[in-house]
Amino acid sequence: DIQMTQSPSSLSASVGDRVTITCRASQGISKYLAWFQQKPGKAPKSLIYAASSLQSGVPSKFSGSGSGTDFTLTISSLQPEDFATYYCQQYNSYPRTFGQGTKLEIK
């Protein structure tokens, strides 16, 4: 199985900040990486697919980059509704695997 490791596991930031979350795959996955946002008690929401493509309806403040084993999710100008847990997931091979999550909290 491909292991997905996110860093940091938690992050405190202020409204208006720009933050970056990193996801590393244990082996190369080309650009087959997705990012999800999950708020408490809610289903995950797709943000990014193919490492850098924005899901329809997702604001452009979210951006993704990377290929191979190293990927990043950047959120610019944080707003209160952006504080949530973020997950990366590889879909290069089976079984699909998720990172452990990054909890973004208000400072």
Next chain:
Amino acid sequence: QITLKESGPTLVKPTQTLTLTCTFSGFSLSTSGVGVGWIRQPPGKALEWLGIIYWDDDKRYSPSLKTRLTITKDTSKKQVVFTMTSLDPVDTATYYCAHQYGGHMDVWGQGTTVTVSS
């Protein structure tokens, strides 16, 4: 607009079999490239991919759970059925189904919480 909704029991006894149904709308599971996947999330923990069924009835399962899982589809009813045998308290989780196209899961159901307890 694509929507999915999971349904099934909220409480299951250890050793029993769990059957969940994902009822969807806004797409057809006979369209080439389309799949419906299943994911779970134990309380306070990360997401875990369980398996998927594709438009051509191809199925893939998590190797660690493969012997316990079965996913089937009823295209005309727009439903996917997920079955897990030999339930244990560690299987307590929220179970999600999700639409997949192009490899990634773009729309998720709201999830259904299943507790395994005697």
